[in-house]
Each structure stands twice: as C-alpha cells, then as structure tokens.
Amino acid sequence: MKRVYVQDIKSKISEEVTMMGWVHTIRDQGRIKFVLLRDITGIAQLVVGEEKTEAFKIISDLANESVIEVIGVIKEERQAPNGVELQIDSITVLSKADPKLPIPIIDKSNAETEQPTRLDWRWIDLRKPEKALIFKVWTWMEQYMREFFVNDGFMEIHSPKFMSTPSESGAELFEVKYFDRVAYLAQSPQFYKQMAMASGFEKVFEVGPVFRANPSFTSRHDTEFTGYDFEISFIKSHYDVMEQEERMLRFVIEKLKQKFGAEIEKSYGRKLVIPTTPFPKVSMSEAKKILKKLNVPSEKDGDLSPEEERRLSEYILKEKGHEFVFVTEYPIDVRPFYHMRVDGDPTLTKSFDLLWNGIEITTGAQREHRYDVLIKQATEKGLHLEPLQHYLNFFKYGCPPHGGIGFGPTRMLMKIFDIPNVREVTYLYRGVKRLTP
Secondary structure, eight states: OOBBOOGGGGTTOOOOEEEEEEEEEEOOOOOOOEEEEEEETTOOOOEEEEESSHHHHHHHHHHHTOEEEEEEEEOTTTTTTTGGEEEEEEEEEEOOOOOSSSSSSSSSOOOOOHHHHHTHHHHHTTTTTHHHHHHHHHHHHHHHHHHHHHTTEEEHHHHOESSSSSSSOSSOOOOOOEEEEEEEEOSHHHHHHHHHEEEEEEEEEEEEEEEOOOOOOSOOOOOOOEEEEEEEEEOHHHHHHHHHHHHHHHEEEEEEHHHHHHHHHHHHOOOOOOOOOOEEEEEEEHHHHHHTTTTTTOOOSSOHHHHHHHHHHHHHHHHOOEEEEEOOOBBBGGSTTTTTTTTTTEESEEEEEETTTTTEHHHHHHHOOOOHHHHHHHHHTTTOOOHHHHHEEEEEEOOOEEEEEEEHHHHHHHHHHHHHHGGSSSSSOOTTTTTOO
16 A cells, blocks of 8 residues: 555545555553654644554653654544544554654654754754754755856856865865875865856856865854855946845745645744845945944955844845845955956955855856956966866857856745754854864
C-alpha cells in the first residue's frame, strides 16, 4: 500500500492508508492511546484501543522520536489536527529511539535549549516543524530566484572554488595545500562572473559555496556559506544593477508570501511585506548626515557599523515606509580596486550595499571594464599586477560595461523570519570554533 503523507489524509476519509513518520508525542488514556505522528508535511493524530492487542502493546513500549509505520482507516474527528485521525490496525517500529533525548523536540517551558547545545545536536533540533519550515522556504526561495533569472535571459555558471590568487583581497583567505603549491578557497565568484561578461554571456548568475576566514563571532558572520551572485553587461551605471535586484527581490518575496506567508506568520510572527519599487536610495555621505542628526556615533567615515545600519533602516522605514534601502557611492578606500569610480569624483565608487530591516544583505557595483584603468586602480591600491594578470587579461580583448551583486540567502532568511542569528537559518553552521557535526 502506497504511503500517504499527513497533508493528504483529509482527502482519504473512510479509506485504509499507510502512514510513516516520527512519534511526536504519546498520550495514554488507559484503554485508549493517542499518538501524534509527524512527517515533513505536518502532524496527524493516531488512535488505538486495547482491542488491537499487538498495536496497543507496541505503543506502550515506544519512546518519543521513534520512527514507525502504521496502517489504519482515516476517520473524521473534530478535535484532532486537521479534523481527522487514523484508527490504527497495525504498527511497525522502523527505528526505536533512545528515550533520553539530548535536546527536547517539544519545549514545554517555552525556553529553547541553549544554542551551542542545539547546534551540537543539529539533526534533532531540525526535526521541529518550525525549523523545517526555514528550509522549505529556502528551497522555494532559490527556485523562484532561478525562475526569475532564467525567464529574464540569464545563464547559470558554476565557477571553481580553488583559486591560485585571492578573489577579493589578501585578507580573510583560507589557504589549502594544492599538490606542490598553495591555493585559496574562493571568497566569491567575482573574477569568474566578470570573465563570463568578457565571454559574451551578458547575463549570468551563480549559486555556490563561499569561504571567508573571518575571525568574527557576531550573529551575522560565518566562515562558509552559500552565496548568490549575478552579473549583467551593457549597463549605463550601478543604478541598472540596483533596478535588476529590485525586480528580483520583489518577485521572490511576492511568491514566498503567496506560498508560505501564513505559515511564517503563525510560526514566527513575521508578516512578510512585498516591497514597492523603486527602493529608497541614499548616498554614503547622505546616510552619515542622517545618522549624525539621530546622534548615532560613526565608527568609520566611509562605512556603516551594524548599529548605523540598524538605525538608518529604522529611519527609512519611518520616513519612507520601506523595509529596504540602498546605500550608494562608497569611497574607494573601503571598496576593491575593480569598482568603477564616480564620474567627476574619483574618490567615490559606483557601488552600493542593500540593507533590509537593519542588516546588509547585498554588496554590488558597476565594475571597471577598461584594461588601462584597472591597471591604474590596482597600482593605486598597492597590488602586485603579476598575480592578477589572468584576471586583467579578461579586459584586454574587449569587455562590455558591466556590474553585479553578491548576496547571502542566510541573511535573507534572517529577515524573512525575523530571526536574529545566522546560525539558526544555516543547515550546518561553520564558524571560528565550529567544525562539527
């Protein structure tokens, strides 16, 4: 008999079905036992009376989180989840759980186990339906993003993660032994996205791992994460790149709200807001003026601290009614050499960050595509040209004006669910002191 999932049993009333899943809880009412069965689609109530001698005895010996297969008939029951329950005829134990769980699945005190402990037992922590929801949303977020890009004429690329030279700068790199020499794990696919522009691909996107040897212990940083990137050719300025991202984010968030909005609000209290376009935009200098009026201290002239990001986002939400804001025209000392300079002011770059409710989720820019200017800007940054020659060659034989972004899906998920820590939305978090499980 084919397995039936919890989400489908309401259409199977009076039918005999097979169900499989985890024992969520057991309630003993003497001559009747109730079992809540959990699978990836939901939770269903099962019931068995003592007349079903063998099944009744098996349940008496079961611990929560054991994996079972049950056969029975679906009946209407108003007090059961979804208004139906399964009356058990037979039960098979597929895997018996140790009754002493290292962390609870149901937190009766409404106080979760401390995060480090939960991360040690991550596979059990992820059994909680509200945790599984995060990765269901991630699955569809990526699907909608791909749908948007493919429909808009993009090609997907898969760039290498072993590199002979740093992809951004000399900092935050993981060195690895590569046969008889040293290689680096890629900080981003940046150089290879630009190679695709020089190859005439015009519009590309990539989903892939990113490695950062960042010694930070903040709630937003990790050492390995999934990165989303896109790059587009024949742009007039970085505003074309921002417009592309606005359309993509609106499309993705609207789709997610349609499919998961009610579940997200029920489990996390977060009501997704579909952003209007265009998004608000302020230059870095304008942002600093706003923050000064708000008496927010500035840690660095050309960049924003986490506190400044939060306060600027609060200001934009209050004044513009928008959860997003682009901060543009970062100075050259905080941006890499390949960002194009602003016409008429070579101290500024045609670059931007996108903030969503107080956290940076995107960095983007128009890239410098002129070979001679790139060499000049790299030299100004004090970089040695020889290690960069393969990269520089991309622009030696004709390359269109182009730009793009890199953004993190985990930070997106933090804001979708209003979760304050990246560890909670990462399948298996990697940080300075965590390499297991």
